[in-house]
Amino acid sequence: xxxxxxxxxxxxxxxxxxxxxxxxxxxxxxxxxxxxxxxxxxxxxxxxxxxxxxxxxxxxxxxxxxxxxxxxxxxxxxxxxxxxxxxxxxxxxxxxxxxxxxxxxxxxxxxxxxxxxxxxxxxxxxxxxxxxxxxxxxx
Numbered sequence: 419x420x421x422x423x424x425x426x427x428x429x430x431x432x433x434x435x436x437x438x439x440x441x442x443x444x445x446x447x448x449x450x451x452x453x454x455x456x457x458x459x460x461x462x463x464x465x466x467x468x469x470x471x472x473x474x475x476x477x478x479x480x481x482x483x484x485x486x487x488x489x490x491x492x493x494x495x496x497x498x499x500x501x502x503x504x505x506x507x508x509x510x511x512x513x514x515x516x517x518x519x520x521x522x523x524x525x526x527x528x529x530x531x532x533x534x535x536x537x538x539x540x541x542x543x544x545x546x547x548x549x550x551x552x553x554x555x556x557x
Contacts, residue, residue, distance in 0.1 A: 464522070
């Protein structure tokens with residue numbers, strides 16, 4: 419079963435640039451539930467959380483972000499968009515024999531941009547539980 423792919427850095431002019439955050443978080447939840455339900459049958463389920471990637475829609479996203487420089491500034495610590503090949507390689511890895519013991523993992527592919535969230539330098543809208551008691555889960 420191939421991993422699901424989705425962007426963690428959606429761009430929009432509404433809702434402070436985070437209109438897809440609930441959808442992305444639900445995909446993470448779906449991946450976690452699927453990995454849990456299918457793991458006993460040897461079926462692995464993972465997800466790739468890509469940064470902004472150079473595609474045919476890049477110019478449209480750049481306009482919504484306020485320019486290409488703004489889009490690139492959020493793409494990773496190297497301040498450039500990823501190539502399609504740079505996003506495909508982790509998907510190939512997750513589907514390879516080398517990743518045979520990886521399941522239920524949301525693999526962030528963003529050239530270190532997640533580090534800024536972990537260090538508290540940027541907002542982290544994806545790191546909140548969707549269900550259950552967050553305080554109880556972390557205790």
